[in-house]
Amino acid sequence: MAYVLHTDDDVRAMLDTVGIHSIDELFEVIPPEFRLNRPLQVPEALGELALTSHLAGLAERNQGVDSRPCFLGAGCYDHFIPAVVDQLSMRGEFYTAYTPYQPEASQGTLQAVFEYQTLIAQLTEMDVSNASLYDGGSAVAEAVLMAMTVGDRHGRVVMAGTVHPEHRQIVKTYLANLSPEIVTVPAKDGRVRASDLAQALNDETACAVLQYPNVFGELEEVEDLVKAAHDRGALAVVSVDPISLGLLRRPGSYGADIVVAEGQPLGNYLAYGGPYLGIMACREKFVRKMPGRLVGQTTDHNGKRCWVLTLQTREQHIRREKATSNICTNQGLLALRASIYLAVMGPSGLRQAAELSTRKAHYAAERLASVPGLSLAFEGPFFKEFVVRSAQDPRMVLAEVGRLGFHGGIALAELGLGPEDGILVAVTEKRTRAEIDSLVEAYRQALMKHQ
Amino acid sequence: MNDSARTDFIRECRPERLIPLEQDPGQTAIGPLPQPRSRFMYKLNPPALLFETSRAGRRTEILPPSDVPSRPLDELVPAGHLAAGPPPLPELGELDVVRHYVNLSTLNMSIDSNFYPLGSCTMKYNPKRNERIAAMPGIAGLHPYQEESTLQGMLRLLFEMQEYLAEIAGLHAVSLQPAAGAQGELTALFTAAAYFRSKGERERRTKVLIPDSAHGTNPASAHLAGFETVTIKSDARGLVDYADLVNKLGDDTAVFMITNPNTVGLFDPQIGAIAQELHDRGALLYLDGANMNAILGVVRPGDMGVDLMHYNPHKTFSGPHGGGGPGAGPIAVRDFLAPFLPSPLVGKRPDGTFFLDHDRPQSIGRVRAFFGNVGVLVRAYAYIRSQGPDGLKAIARNAVLNANYLMTKVKDKYPVPHGERCMHEFVASARTLARDRGIRAMDIGKRLIDYGFHAPTVYFPLIVSEALMIEPTESESRETLDAFAHALLAIADEPEDLLHKAPISTPINRADEVKAAKQPVLKWRPA
Numbered sequence: 001m002a003y004v005l006h007t008d009d010d011v012r013a014m015l016d017t018v019g020i021h022s023i024d025e026l027f028e029v030i031p032p033e034f035r036l037n038r039p040l041q042v043p044e045a046l047g048e049l050a051l052t053s054h055l056a057g058l059a060e061r062n063q064g065v066d067s068r069p070c071f072l073g074a075g076c077y078d079h080f081i082p083a084v085v086d087q088l089s090m091r092g093e094f095y096t097a098y099t100p101y102q103p104e105a106s107q108g109t110l111q112a113v114f115e116y117q118t119l120i121a122q123l124t125e126m127d128v129s130n131a132s133l134y135d136g137g138s139a140v141a142e143a144v145l146m147a148m149t150v151g152d153r154h155g156r157v158v159m160a161g162t163v164h165p166e167h168r169q170i171v172k173t174y175l176a177n178l179s180p181e182i183v184t185v186p187a188k189d190g191r192v193r194a195s196d197l198a199q200a201l202n203d204e205t206a207c208a209v210l211q212y213p214n215v216f217g218e219l220e221e222v223e224d225l226v227k228a229a230h231d232r233g234a235l236a237v238v239s240v241d242p243i244s245l246g247l248l249r250r251p252g253s254y255g256a257d258i259v260v261a262e263g264q265p266l267g268n269y270l271a272y273g274g275p276y277l278g279i280m281a282c283r284e285k286f287v288r289k290m291p292g293r294l295v296g297q298t299t300d301h302n303g304k305r306c307w308v309l310t311l312q313t314r315e316q317h318i319r320r321e322k323a324t325s326n327i328c329t330n331q332g333l334l335a336l337r338a339s340i341y342l343a344v345m346g347p348s349g350l351r352q353a354a355e356l357s358t359r360k361a362h363y364a365a366e367r368l369a370s371v372p373g374l375s376l377a378f379e380g381p382f383f384k385e386f387v388v389r390s391a392q393d394p395r396m397v398l399a400e401v402g403r404l405g406f407h408g409g410i411a412l413a414e415l416g417l418g419p420e421d422g423i424l425v426a427v428t429e430k431r432t433r434a435e436i437d438s439l440v441e442a443y444r445q446a447l448m449k450h451q
Numbered sequence: 452m453n454d455s456a457r458t459d460f461i462r463e464c465r466p467e468r469l470i471p472l473e474q475d476p477g478q479t480a481i482g483p484l485p486q487p488r489s490r491f492m493y494k495l496n497p498p499a500l501l502f503e504t505s506r507a508g509r510r511t512e513i514l515p516p517s518d519v520p521s522r523p524l525d526e527l528v529p530a531g532h533l534a535a536g537p538p539p540l541p542e543l544g545e546l547d548v549v550r551h552y553v554n555l556s557t558l559n560m561s562i563d564s565n566f567y568p569l570g571s572c573t574m575k576y577n578p579k580r581n582e583r584i585a586a587m588p589g590i591a592g593l594h595p596y597q598e599e600s601t602l603q604g605m606l607r608l609l610f611e612m613q614e615y616l617a618e619i620a621g622l623h624a625v626s627l628q629p630a631a632g633a634q635g636e637l638t639a640l641f642t643a644a645a646y647f648r649s650k651g652e653r654e655r656r657t658k659v660l661i662p663d664s665a666h667g668t669n670p671a672s673a674h675l676a677g678f679e680t681v682t683i684k685s686d687a688r689g690l691v692d693y694a695d696l697v698n699k700l701g702d703d704t705a706v707f708m709i710t711n712p713n714t715v716g717l718f719d720p721q722i723g724a725i726a727q728e729l730h731d732r733g734a735l736l737y738l739d740g741a742n743m744n745a746i747l748g749v750v751r752p753g754d755m756g757v758d759l760m761h762y763n764p765h766k767t768f769s770g771p772h773g774g775g776g777p778g779a780g781p782i783a784v785r786d787f788l789a790p791f792l793p794s795p796l797v798g799k800r801p802d803g804t805f806f807l808d809h810d811r812p813q814s815i816g817r818v819r820a821f822f823g824n825v826g827v828l829v830r831a832y833a834y835i836r837s838q839g840p841d842g843l844k845a846i847a848r849n850a851v852l853n854a855n856y857l858m859t860k861v862k863d864k865y866p867v868p869h870g871e872r873c874m875h876e877f878v879a880s881a882r883t884l885a886r887d888r889g890i891r892a893m894d895i896g897k898r899l900i901d902y903g904f905h906a907p908t909v910y911f912p913l914i915v916s917e918a919l920m921i922e923p924t925e926s927e928s929r930e931t932l933d934a935f936a937h938a939l940l941a942i943a944d945e946p947e948d949l950l951h952k953a954p955i956s957t958p959i960n961r962a963d964e965v966k967a968a969k970q971p972v973l974k975w976r977p978a
Contacts, residue, residue: 045839059589061604092563134630137820177677273821275777326671333773
């Protein structure tokens with residue numbers, strides 16, 4: 001059996017010490033009628049070589065971003081991951097430690113989390129970041145719950161219709177058994193209007209949830225939207241793309257109260273959707289209502305600077321049903337990777353990633369719009385992602401683009417979004433001009449084929 | 452710290468009463484005494500913060516110049532959307548970053564470097580083969596919105612994982628979506644709420660019953676799901692107080708959340724009767740699967756009457772704990788609850804292809820974006836495939852053997868209030884040491900660090916005073932268990948002032964947690 005070190009002699013000696021004759025005796029407490037009297041029906045054990053071959057066989061039946069240039073986005077992106085991120089995050093001392101309950105034996109993790117909190121605060125221009133949540137989507141839901149507590153408003157939550165539809169679904173699931181109604185403000189031309197948002201807000205509204213850049217890649221007039229929320233005493237929850245913050249205005253500068261983000265683009269693999277990184281940052285005055293772990297600076301008994309888990313009276317293991325959230329295990333490893341990514345990219349590297357993404361996306365948009373049968377859906381400004389409308393059925397077109405060797409885009413209908421004929425295309429710094437030109441050619445052929 | 456200060460510091464940390472490093476007590480009945488460390492294991496000073504190392508203008512070249520036609524940036528993005536400059540991140544070279552994190556890592560204890568008997572967390576060995584598998588481009592490089600035809604290998608893996616988890620649970624349907632155990636609990640309670648709503652009973656079933664020995668996540672999840680929590684007492688044996696449960700059970704009960712084996716490490720044999728009571732009242736029995744490591748292949752929750760449960764695959768089926776995560780929290784449910792599970796599930800067509808099944812009108816919706824914590828599930832899948840049916844059962848048997856062996860060795864000095872025998876973990880109490888000599892559970896945990904062992908979970912569960920919750924897992928050898936037992940016994944005889952000061956070998960001494968909470972400093976600020 002893999003990973004058990006005992007020899008037969010060990011087991012005998014241990015049974016002697018316990019004073020029993022067989023391991024079975026240790027399970028006698030389990031009523032016999034419940035015991036499983038057959039082997040579990042799972043496949044027989046594989047050694048490392050056979051296991052590796054089996055999984056390699058499954059992996060070969062997938063075509064990932066390494067085998068086809070990827071123009072897919074909608075919340076997670078094929079950005080470049082520097083080698084140091086893998087090398088450093090896989091140090092066993094980080095990789096196989098757990099939540100740093102014992103600060104004296106965990107200063108490595110604690111300092112790394114403190115640095116993560118600082119990096120996220122710098123990135124978002126917010127006062128405080130927590131140590132991470134599960135993913136960008138559940139972070140939106142946690143932000144909504146937090147906003148309800150902060151403002152003690154439980155009547156309504158207003159969501160921009162340009163927030164990722166899965167994130168909106170999560171909020172709906174989380175609120176299904178609680179009091180607030182959810183009002184969704186529909187998008188017009190790929191953006192939400194401040195006047196429409198203002199109409200949806202009332203005096204019982206806990207928060208307005210915005211996304212910038214939004215799910216279509218469009219840049220909302222976010223400052224106006226935040227102001228509309230504040231005018232009715234609601235908090236502004238803003239979901240951002242962390243890479244965009246290398247270039248775009250930072251949420252603290254336009255008045256966001258709670259900022260959340262999907263942190264996958266910061267040095268984390270796509271991995272078919274997870275594990276990812278839920279980023280959350282907020283204003284200092286809300287910190288005691290914040291969900292998740294926090295690391296704080298203090299001193300040891302000799303006066304030496306050090307770090308500990310702090311404000312734990314917010315958390316489930318102390319407060320139980322009165323906790324700000326039920327979160328326990330978080331995404332520590334992904335947060336570490338994000339920190340290493342930000343450290344090695346630095347301000348200029350992050351700026352470069354953002355700028356290259358936006359330049360290439362604009363180049364791709366312009367070229368795709370020149371393909372007969374394709375046109376840009378919206379006129380507003382965008383960051384690294386945009387919508388083209390297709391004269392042919394988007395699913396057919398994308399299937400053909402796929403056959404030609406590209407992950408060419410996402411049919412908006414697949415996300416439950418309109419327009420029906422829309423295709424969402426994302427471009428990161430990894431895509432070369434040659435790949436973009438080839439993609440354009442693939443779309444041209446696909447549209448001709450289905451004419 | 453200069454050399455003489457360092458010498459002074461080390462001298463201060465080595466009171467004469469410490470067992471001298473050179474002393475070798477040799478082989479005894481309980482094995483050799485590990486040597487407590489009286490000097491720093493590691494570098495004397497933690498590295499400076501990234502921000503303190505930053506030098507303006509220093510950078511690492513990673514990305515290429517633009518290869519598309521150059522245009523002024525504000526022609527692409529209107530100036531009103533652009534920040535005045537990039538965020539004020541630290542400016543570092545690659546070696547700065549490498550040395551920083553390598554040195555930081557050495558300040559941690561971890562499974563790879565130390566025995567880590569953190570009760571309830573199942574800190575078992577994290578197999579390296581699974582890491583290489585999870586990093587394969589055909590696994591790590593998949594975008595969640597790829598076309599189904601490009602994902603058949605992954606979908607097959609996830610479909611099989613649903614089947615394995617259903618089989619191990621003895622239940623019928625599985626959602627892999629929840630991102631951690633706590634989110635699994637929450638999702639299961641959402642599922643239960645939707646089920647009762649479908650029967651028109653949600654309005655009256657307002658209560659979730661939870662034992663006082665439960666993990667804190669249970670009541671927190673129940674509250675988040677809109678239920679009122681009712682605490683059920685533990686009896687003198689450390690099991691569910693059956694009379695209290697029956698007394699509090701009513702037509703307003705939605706769910707009883709049991710952890711079995713429970714947090715004191717005992718299997719509650721009343722579970723069959725408990726399930727019967729609940730089902731007679733139309734309520735559901737939920738199992739917190741944190742302790743599945745004890746019963747894999749031995750007994751299945753569904754066979755005991757459990758209706759729904761979550762797994763912690765990162766514990767039970769190994770995974771990188773990463774200083775706090777990631778985890779995953781798949782849930783398994785009985786057939787009548789399956790329609791309410793989150794969407795999507797992975798389905799299999801008659802032609803053998805796999806697909807994401809979104810056509811589930813009664814589903815609670817989503818608790819997380821995309822499919823789930825797939826990377827964690829892939830490792831768990833690899834672990835299950837490595838073990839096979841016999842291996843899984845052997846895990847439970849050896850985990851339980853290890854815990855009983857360790858308990859037998861230490862219980863004379865650290866009484867175990869509940870149970871002659873235990874399952875995968877046991878909860879010892881330091882209350883006599885606390886009463887007689889003022890030595891607290893925390894002191895013992897901290898001192899263990901000097902012996903090279905991570906501390907057990909302390910002060911949990913709440914029903915045991917001065918609790919030391921010890922879970923050795925099946926990974927550990929007899930020699931390691933002997934060494935740990937010997938250290939625990941030796942510590943009980945060590946001087947009080949040393950124990951109050953411990954650990955003395957670590958990069959820092961005891962941290963002032965009160966100060967941290969009183970004036971929170973949650974990020975670095977420029978001086």
